[in-house]
Amino acid sequence: MRDRFLQLTGHNVVRFVDYMGRLTLFFGEAFTSLFRPPWFFREVIAQMFHLGVKSLPLVAVAAFSVGLVLAMQTVGVLSWFGAANYIATIVGMSMVRELGPVLTALMVVGRAGSGMTAELGSMRVTRQIDAMRVSAVNPMKYLVSTRLLACMLVMPLLTGVADILGILGGWVIGVTQVGLTSKYYYQLTLKYISLNDVIPGVLKTVVFGAIIGTVGCFHGYHTSHGTFGVGQSTKAAVVSGSLLVLVSDVFLTRISLIIWP
Numbered sequence: 001m002r003d004r005f006l007q008l009t010g011h012n013v014v015r016f017v018d019y020m021g022r023l024t025l026f027f028g029e030a031f032t033s034l035f036r037p038p039w040f041f042r043e044v045i046a047q048m049f050h051l052g053v054k055s056l057p058l059v060a061v062a063a064f065s066v067g068l069v070l071a072m073q074t075v076g077v078l079s080w081f082g083a084a085n086y087i088a089t090i091v092g093m094s095m096v097r098e099l100g101p102v103l104t105a106l107m108v109v110g111r112a113g114s115g116m117t118a119e120l121g122s123m124r125v126t127r128q129i130d131a132m133r134v135s136a137v138n139p140m141k142y143l144v145s146t147r148l149l150a151c152m153l154v155m156p157l158l159t160g161v162a163d164i165l166g167i168l169g170g171w172v173i174g175v176t177q178v179g180l181t182s183k184y185y186y187q188l189t190l191k192y193i194s195l196n197d198v199i200p201g202v203l204k205t206v207v208f209g210a211i212i213g214t215v216g217c218f219h220g221y222h223t224s225h226g227t228f229g230v231g232q233s234t235k236a237a238v239v240s241g242s243l244l245v246l247v248s249d250v251f252l253t254r255i256s257l258i259i260w261p
Helices: 002-033 041-053 056-080 084-125 128-134 139-178 182-192 195-221 226-259
Strands: none
Touching (some): 002 139, 002 195, 041 084, 041 139, 056 084, 056 139, 084 128, 084 139, 084 182, 084 226, 128 139, 139 182, 195 226
């Protein structure tokens, strides 16, 4: 029993290390391709529209709802200490430093990441990617690098919108339940949020974008076994992408607290 457990654990560790190694090599190849011509600017813009604009309603609703809930859960505790006015500061700091970037990344993984995997997976199983290579078009550069760059560019923009809408959700509770004026809420929000809070959040989103683009394209690019394989790759991309975003957030938060305490 013990030998079986150790064998299974070792097998899973080897599979995880192998997966992370192949994922890193895939990212390295796609990222270095960005610096070599030809450059497909139109494809990057098209992907930014597809990933960003079409994900915006989902991100907006999620961020506004989280801002509302966070304010509702916090205002009661703050009232015990006579500090309900600080609801603006708590919601603003939480959204800018943590909730905005992570929430946006998880929404984009679920919608855009899975879409990338399904699209590339369908192209793989129908041999469209092979046809591109025969036509002297580098599929890694045209399909993967453009999507990777689009993810890295669009994530900070989506997160900015999520931060604003999350703060707006807190404003609704602050005005209707605490009795703050809109001007006072606005002043309190800006008073305690500095560039040291904004910069780490923005840098996180670039890393999250790289993770989403790499994982989504990796699973789609290596899809096999027809339509069944497309479904399996899409599921694996969502699970792996979500977990990697959450795990990387631990390390990124720790690093940001060291640099910007």
